Structure formats: C-alpha cells, structure tokens
Amino acid sequence: MAKKVFIKTFGCQMNEYDSNRILDTIKKIGFIRSKSLDESDCFILNTCHIRDRAKEKVYHEIGRVKQNFEGKKKPLVIIAGCVAQAENTEMLKREPYIDFIIGPQSYHKLNNTIQNFEKNKSRFEITDFESESKFEYLRKIKNDSSKISSFLTIQEGCDKFCHFCVVPYTRGPEYSRPFNQVINEAKELVEKGSREIILLGQNVNAYCSNENGRQYKLSDLIMCLENIYGLKRIRYITSHPRDMSSDLIECYANSKKLMPFIHLPIQSGSNKILRLMNRKHKVEDYISIYHELKKINSDIEFSSDFIIGYPGETEKDFEDTLNLVKNIKFFNSYSFIFSPRPGTTASSYEQIDEKISKERLKILQAELFHNQKLKNKSFENNYTNVLIENLMKDGEKLFGRNEYMTSVILNGHQDLIGKVVKVKINNSNQNSLSGEIDINKIEAA
Numbered sequence: 001m002a003k004k005v006f007i008k009t010f011g012c013q014m015n016e017y018d019s020n021r022i023l024d025t026i027k028k029i030g031f032i033r034s035k036s037l038d039e040s041d042c043f044i045l046n047t048c049h050i051r052d053r054a055k056e057k058v059y060h061e062i063g064r065v066k067q068n069f070e071g072k073k074k075p076l077v078i079i080a081g082c083v084a085q086a087e088n089t090e091m092l093k094r095e096p097y098i099d100f101i102i103g104p105q106s107y108h109k110l111n112n113t114i115q116n117f118e119k120n121k122s123r124f125e126i127t128d129f130e131s132e133s134k135f136e137y138l139r140k141i142k143n144d145s146s147k148i149s150s151f152l153t154i155q156e157g158c159d160k161f162c163h164f165c166v167v168p169y170t171r172g173p174e175y176s177r178p179f180n181q182v183i184n185e186a187k188e189l190v191e192k193g194s195r196e197i198i199l200l201g202q203n204v205n206a207y208c209s210n211e212n213g214r215q216y217k218l219s220d221l222i223m224c225l226e227n228i229y230g231l232k233r234i235r236y237i238t239s240h241p242r243d244m245s246s247d248l249i250e251c252y253a254n255s256k257k258l259m260p261f262i263h264l265p266i267q268s269g270s271n272k273i274l275r276l277m278n279r280k281h282k283v284e285d286y287i288s289i290y291h292e293l294k295k296i297n298s299d300i301e302f303s304s305d306f307i308i309g310y311p312g313e314t315e316k317d318f319e320d321t322l323n324l325v326k327n328i329k330f331f332n333s334y335s336f337i338f339s340p341r342p343g344t345t346a347s348s349y350e351q352i353d354e355k356i357s358k359e360r361l362k363i364l365q366a367e368l369f370h371n372q373k374l375k376n377k378s379f380e381n382n383y384t385n386v387l388i389e390n391l392m393k394d395g396e397k398l399f400g401r402n403e404y405m406t407s408v409i410l411n412g413h414q415d416l417i418g419k420v421v422k423v424k425i426n427n428s429n430q431n432s433l434s435g436e437i438d439i440n441k442i443e444a445a
Contacts, residue, residue, distance in 0.1 A: 011048020047083035103127035108137030155201030265305035269324030309357025311349035
C-alpha cells in the first residue's frame with residue numbers, strides 16, 4: 001500500500017521547484033502526494049531563510065503537526081530547505097518531534113535517508129553542498145510537473161556575498177546545470193503540457209556552463225528554448241544587474257517567446273547604500289540597462305526588490321530610492337524593511353529606528369502601488385495576450401496571466417487551458433485584471 005506524503009513549501013519559486021522534484025524522487029520508494037496533512041504518513045516542510053522569523057515559523061508548523069496527530073501514530077517529520085541548512089543540529093536539539101534535517105543540496109540522498117531512518121530510527125542532519133551530485137541524480141528522474149506554467153531551476157547558489165543575504169550560506173557557491181540537461185528537462189515539461197517555462201536561479205543571469213569546449217550562457221538557453229515546438233512563453237528570475245550582459249539584452253530583440261517583463265532587483269536607489277550592501281553595481285548602471293532595453297522594445301516593463309531601513313540609510317538615501325521609483329515607474333515590486341539574518345555581515349551593523357523604517361516603507365509602497373494601479377488601469381478597454389493556466393475553484397471562470405505576469409480572470413471553457421487568447425480588459429485593481437475573450441483570436445495549443 002502506498003504511503004502518503006504532505007509537502008508544505010515556504011519561500012521562493014526555487015523551493016516550489018525543489019518540492020516538486022522531492023515528490024518525483026520519493027515516488028520511487030512508494031510515496032504518493034497527500035492533499036491533507038491529517039492523512040499523511042510523512043510531513044516534509046521545505047523552508048526559506050530569507051525573511052524574518054523563518055525559524056520560528058518552522059516550530060509553529062511542527063506544533064500544528066503535533067496537535068493534528070495527538071493520540072495517533074506520528075508521521076515521519078522532515079525539515080528541508082534553507083532553514084534546515086542554516087540551523088541543522090540546533091533544530092534537532094530543540095524539537096525532538098523532527099526526525100531528520102536535509103539541506104537543499106542533498107535531496108539526491110533523500111530516498112536512502114528515509115529508508116535508513118525507517119530501519120534505524122536514528123535522528124540526524126544532512127547539509128552537505130553537493131549541487132552537481134544533486135542535479136546529476138535528478139537528471140535520471142523524470143519531472144512529472146504537468147502545470148501550464150512550470151519552474152525549471154538552471155542555476156543555484158551565489159558568489160556575490162551581498163552583506164544582507166544568507167543565500168551563499170544556505171545554497172552554497174554558484175553552480176550552473178549542464179546546458180543539455182536543462183534543455184532535455186524543458187522538453188519533458190513541454191511534452192507533459194507546459195506552455196510556459198520560468199528559468200530559476202539565485203543569480204539566474206550568471207548562468208554559465210562549459211561543455212565540449214563551448215561556453216553556454218542564459219542567452220543560449222533562451223534561444224534554444226525558442227525552438228521547442230509547443231512552448232509559448234519564456235521567463236527567468238531572479239537576475240542581478242551586474243550580470244545583465246549585452247547578449248542577454250539582445251535576446252529581447254531576437255526572441256519572440258521571451259516575455260517583455262524583467263524582474264531586476266536593485267535594492268536601493270542610493271549608491272552609498274549599494275556600497276554598504278556590497279551589491280557591486282551603481283544606480284547609473286541600472287538606469288543604463290533600463291534605457292538599453294527600452295530602446296529595443298518600449299513595451300518592456302521592470303519590477304524590482306527594495307530593502308528599506310538598511311543600516312546607514314539617511315533621509316537623503318531614502319529620497320534617492322523614492323526618486324528612482326518615480327522615474328522608472330516599476331510595474332510591480334517587492335519591498336521590505338531590513339531584517340538582519342544571522343551570520344551575514346549586515347547582522348552586526350547598527351539598526352535604524354524601526355518607526356522610521358516603517359514610515360519610509362509606507363511612503364515607498366504607496367508610490368509602488370500607485371504605479372501598479374495605473375499600469376493595470378492602462379489595460380482597461382484594451383486587449384492583452386493571456387496564457388490560460390487553469391479553471392478557478394468556482395468551476396466557472398478561467399485564470400491566466402498576461403505578458404507582464406498580471407493575473408487575469410475571465411469567463412470561458414476549460415478547453416482553452418494551455419492556449420494564448422486575446423482578452424479585452426473591462427476592469428482592473430491593484431493586483432489583477434478581468435475581461436472577455438476575443439473568440440476570433442485564440443492560438444492553437
């Protein structure tokens with residue numbers, strides 16, 4: 001009889017990809033996905049260490065599992081991901097309910113680890129950095145994702161060492177998967193029904209694979225994916241301004257499937273703060289990239305990340321960030337108050353008063369949300385191309401996204417799932433659009 005596993009995922013798109021691949025892996029030893037924690041034999045929590053209180057969220061989830069299984073047979077409890085990598089043995093000491101810890105570079109060891117634990121009942125952690133072994137192992141296991149829009153990790157880790165960031169310590173040094181391995185997995189995803197592929201990496205545009213005497217970059221991947229029949233859209237995330245090379249920029253002129261929407265985090269509009277962050281780029285570099293891409297295609301839009309209240313940020317530094325937002329008018333962005341991560345350089349810096357940081361964040365987000373509403377408003381009474389992803393829970397409306405990743409809700413039949421349709425937008429709000437399909441302008445799936 002098959003055993004049931006319930007996987008809960010926190011954090012980034014890469015964690016979502018990892019969770020799907022974890023499921024593909026443990027199917028080999030008799031597990032199937034459970035939609036309910038209460039019915040599971042195994043609970044896997046895939047964790048993220050980027051935001052504050054990440055560790056406490058883990059203990060909160062364990063408490064919930066304990067409560068659900070009170071008086072019943074305990075499930076196998078596994079903590080995976082970046083919190084597992086960062087905290088490892090400390091978590092085993094603090095919470096006896098956890099059976100073992102496994103870091104994001106050790107998933108190729110998961111099946112043997114589960115089987116050994118079932119035999120020996122010995123609690124332990126596996127947190128080695130072995131990206132190559134992990135992906136070599138996963139290469140042999142078919143990616144069973146059948147989503148219309150699928151994530152595909154092509155690069156992991158980071159060598160940048162931004163002073164606020166924990167990624168180099170939880171994901172290790174930069175590693176790029178072999179070019180042909182990525183292309184083969186992309187073809188598998190399209191065969192399973194994917195129509196959009198989102199290439200993932202902590203520094204995705206730093207992708208670089210040397211094979212058979214040739215160097216392959218992200219631009220090479222994009223132009224090869226361009227030729228896969230049935231694939232409609234290509235995206236990538238998250239990129240670094242320092243690695244926004246001319247060949248990648250040229251892809252926006254040469255590729256018809258690469259979407260005109262770029263998530264390019266700048267973090268601050270102040271060069272002084274960027275230096276303190278060890279970002280290794282200047283505001284002027286970012287603006288130059290922006291204009292270069294706009295010259296290629298004026299319809300290209302940008303989103304970004306902003307850290308507010310970084311140690312050393314003055315009112316002038318904040319005003320520089322606000323002015324950048326007003327000038328570029330980012331389509332969609334993420335903004336947070338600086339939160340020190342243990343082990344990072346910035347964790348030892350003197351913190352800015354929380355009240356000041358909250359007030360600055362409120363001002364910045366008001367400007368960002370204003371831009372977002374205006375951008376969405378501009379779609380009203382106009383057509384936008386939407387890739388239909390699924391039928392919504394009400395069973396009546398369809399859900400899809402346009403070229404700019406904006407959610408679009410519309411009426412239509414589920415036969416349209418996987419197709420790109422032209423939608424006339426009737427209404428908009430800050431986060432989504434709604435409209436009607438032009439039935440005369442539907443692409444073949």
